[in-house]
Amino acid sequence: TSFSCNAILSGRAPADAPVTLKGWVRTRRDSKAGLSFVHISDGSSFHPVQVVAPAALANYASEVQKLTAGCAVEATGTIVPSPAKGQPFEMQATDLKVVGWVEDPDTYPIQPKPHTMEFLREVAHLRPRTNSIGAMTRVRHTLAMAIHRFFHENGFLWIHTPIITAADAEGAGELFRVSTLDFANLPRTPEGKVDFTKDFFGKEAFLTVSGQLNVESYCLALSKVYTFGPTFRAENSNTSRHLAEFWMIEPEIAFADLAQDASLAEALLKYILKAVLDERGDDMAFFEERIEKGVIAKVQAIVDKEFVRMDYTEAITILESAKQKFEYPVKWGTDLQSEHERYLAEKHVGGPVILMNYPKEIKAFYMRMNDDGKTVAAMDVLAPGIGEIVGGSQREERLDHLDARIAQMGLDPHGYGWYRDLRRYGSVPHAGFGLGFERTVAYVTGLSNVRDVIPFPRTPGNARY
Numbered sequence: 001t002s003f004s005c006n007a008i009l010s011g012r013a014p015a016d017a018p019v020t021l022k023g024w025v026r027t028r029r030d031s032k033a034g035l036s037f038v039h040i041s042d043g044s045s046f047h048p049v050q051v052v053a054p055a056a057l058a059n060y061a062s063e064v065q066k067l068t069a070g071c072a073v074e075a076t077g078t079i080v081p082s083p084a085k086g087q088p089f090e091m092q093a094t095d096l097k098v099v100g101w102v103e104d105p106d107t108y109p110i111q112p113k114p115h116t117m118e119f120l121r122e123v124a125h126l127r128p129r130t131n132s133i134g135a136m137t138r139v140r141h142t143l144a145m146a147i148h149r150f151f152h153e154n155g156f157l158w159i160h161t162p163i164i165t166a167a168d169a170e171g172a173g174e175l176f177r178v179s180t181l182d183f184a185n186l187p188r189t190p191e192g193k194v195d196f197t198k199d200f201f202g203k204e205a206f207l208t209v210s211g212q213l214n215v216e217s218y219c220l221a222l223s224k225v226y227t228f229g230p231t232f233r234a235e236n237s238n239t240s241r242h243l244a245e246f247w248m249i250e251p252e253i254a255f256a257d258l259a260q261d262a263s264l265a266e267a268l269l270k271y272i273l274k275a276v277l278d279e280r281g282d283d284m285a286f287f288e289e290r291i292e293k294g295v296i297a298k299v300q301a302i303v304d305k306e307f308v309r310m311d312y313t314e315a316i317t318i319l320e321s322a323k324q325k326f327e328y329p330v331k332w333g334t335d336l337q338s339e340h341e342r343y344l345a346e347k348h349v350g351g352p353v354i355l356m357n358y359p360k361e362i363k364a365f366y367m368r369m370n371d372d373g374k375t376v377a378a379m380d381v382l383a384p385g386i387g388e389i390v391g392g393s394q395r396e397e398r399l400d401h402l403d404a405r406i407a408q409m410g411l412d413p414h415g416y417g418w419y420r421d422l423r424r425y426g427s428v429p430h431a432g433f434g435l436g437f438e439r440t441v442a443y444v445t446g447l448s449n450v451r452d453v454i455p456f457p458r459t460p461g462n463a464r465y
């Protein structure tokens with residue numbers, strides 16, 4: 001019967017019966033003693049399984065000795081303790097079938113040597129066969145599962161909010177349009193404008209930038225809810241922290257304020273990072289050795305240390321008196337750049353910091369106005385090495401305040417009619433946040449670019465694969 005690399009290496013395959021392993025060749029080495037060592041990976045664990053293929057195999061010269069990186073094989077044999085160091089078990093093969101050859105080994109891009117992350121993005125369809133993308137994928141999976149487990153254990157319901165939306169949830173105008181209109185022959189109104197009543201939905205429609213507004217409506221009925229899905233932003237920023245398509249986790253809690261929101265964010269982050277340390281030791285050891293020295297201690301510190309909470313106003317004072325020269329100067333009222341966020345987390349606090357109560361001008365329309373009339377009940381979690389990874393707030397639950405903000409920001413109130421209803425019928429204080437999934441995976445793995453922690457990255461000018 002078939003066993004995975006993970007089952008074999010963790011001692012779960014029988015020692016007294018033939019075992020089959022199916023996977024892809026990483027490396028082949030022929031020894032003078034007339035044996036070949038073929039390392040086979042099926043992606044279930046960081047380490048491949050060493051398969052020892054004796055010259056006595058019928059296809060030894062005709063096939064085994066022609067195996068190259070990437071060939072798909074099915075190996076059958078006995079699992080024995082391995083004399084080699086770094087692996088507890090290996091397979092003594094009695095059969096090694098080739099399922100799929102690499103037709104031209106010279107053109108196969110994934111060679112058994114280090115490749116740059118930039119090169120691997122150019123072969124995004126084959127990069128899952130590398131150590132780094134394989135390890136990232138397992139960590140990403142573990143984080144996703146831990147997120148669902150955390151919310152499930154705490155009584156939250158997972159709400160599948162829509163991908164296609166009509167409203168701009170962030171009011172930032174970074175929307176991708178969804179349309180079936182013929183671009184070469186657009187229907188026009190008598191005034192010459194594009195006639196969106198002729199479009200599929202009878203009005204303009206977009207890919208969602210956030211599930212928040214929709215999830216708020218479920219929050220104000222089911223109390224503890226969250227979304228976890230893809231979101232889309234047409235922000236033209238070519239940075240290591242921005243994707244045009246990224247995944248976001250957005251919990252929303254009813255009868256809750258900003259302090260409870262911040263505590264939820266801290267508890268979630270601690271829970272999911274601990275899961276990675278507990279479940280992905282081999283993968284994390286690889287990231288520690290090859291990607292970021294100290295990454296394990298960095299993640300462990302987030303699990304262990306209480307997050308510092310600080311007001312925006314205090315952060316500005318700290319930044320203004322910092323010795324470090326910033327590219328962008330700061331004063332009260334300016335939006336923080338990642339250099340400022342990182343200074344606060346790395347240099348000032350030496351750990352994650354939850355920044356609260358930002359000026360209303362730099363935050364979204366739905367955030368609750370504080371009594372000072374100048375700041376809103378916003379909170380961002382800033383992490384060393386990356387900056388903002390969580391953005392959240394207490395929501396404006398008072399209709400008159402919400403309407404004033406929509407008007408001040410020049411947004412069209414008609415687009416938010418149903419959202420206003422939530423303030424007209426049984427409104428309560430409520431709060432939530434968005435955790436950027438790719439920024440979290442980047443943080444945990446030490447991979448410094450979000451393009452390398454999502455299977456197929458979407459960035460300006462790049463939607464290949």
Ligand code: 4AD
Pocket residue numbers: 169170209210211212233235241242243244246248250251388389390391392393432433434435436437438439450
């Ligand atoms: O701060 P943001 O824009 O907040 C919202 O979307 C709120 N609606 C969330 C809420 O309160 N329910 O985004 C939240 C997080 C950011 O902190 C960041 O981690 C991530 O989403 N993020 C991105 N990640 C990758 N690429 C982008 N272009 C991102 N934009 C935001």
Ligand code: MG
Pocket residue numbers: 388390391
């Ligand atoms: Mg934000």
